[in-house]
Amino acid sequence: MEKNLRRKCVEFHGHECPGLAIGFKAALVYVLDCVRNQKIAESLINELADDGLGPRRIANILNEQGIDIKYYQVAYRLKKRYKN
């Protein structure tokens, strides 16, 4: 574990103990899961937009898949996509 990251973990947890490593691993799993979900959401948004669907319909489909995203967040991503 990086020294600075370790210090932040100890600060957050309050003391050093074996629970620190378990908490760190749990947080890491969560972050990696978020990144994976983010990538899945991103490719689904692009795919559905290519099929001609709008932000509201795309958001509804993603919500049905268990991905919590609002239509305006979809619209923002699409706007960014078409800018590049």
Ligand SMILES: [Zn+2]
């Ligand atoms: Zn502890």
